[in-house]
Amino acid sequence: MSSINLTGPMLFFGGPYSNLEALRALRDVADMRGIAADHCLCSGDVVAYCADAQACVDEICDWGVHVVMGNCEESLGQGQEDCGCGFEEGTACDVLSKQWFTYANAQLTEDARAWMRNLPRSITVRYTPFKMLAVHGGVEEINKFIFESQKAEIAQELEKADVDVVLAGHCGLPFSKKVGDQYWINAGVIGMPANDGQPHTWYCVITPDENGLEVGFYPLSYDYQTTQFKMATKGLATGYRDALATGLWPSLDVLPQVEKMKTDQGLSLKRFNINP
Structure with missing residues (x-):
């Protein structure tokens, strides 16, 4: 397990x-906010649906941020036959994943795969006096989907972690949930919208202050038309390509009913404080 000690603001993000x-x-x-690379943390899945698999690995490595191994890194790094996302066989998500996985697999160099294999499965983050654990999916299962509506699941995961805060990814939706004195924070992902009907994506900034830690979620605007053009040029699936503009996922197979009902609804993610 890797461990880092932080003092200033941390940029936390998921899924490029x-x-x-x-x-x-x-x-x-990050540059605009003055957040150095050693205070930036990615929850994994650097490579997935879009067109620039190798280029994103190169960009992440050049930037020098901390990265937790995602199921995509695990699968691609080990030469497995699918993304290991945990989709049920034959579902729309499963069918769509096969195409991008084959495409990405053909792009990656052996150096990129070696980098993926060597990523930590979890990172302990210490913000005195707080202890956090960064994972990709669940605390013990790399491809476990954890959603905001699943309070009992979150409570079980937090009990396993035995930390003040778990920082997670995988599910693609930004949210926070407090259970007792513990917190589960998912930054969402930057590579795909949050099924909220908006083309922007999401990231999180955690800032130490006199009250402890302030947690804020922020929309990320970017040139999604160029991303769409690249995907079209490479013949990648229209479902994910269209989602970059519509903000709506091509399939809701993985979502619990509560999250399905929030499709196309704008997100209201308020800042909050974590106190000692």
């Missing part, structure tokens, strides 16, 4: 998903 335009836009945000 081979979306180079979004990744570069976020890097510009």
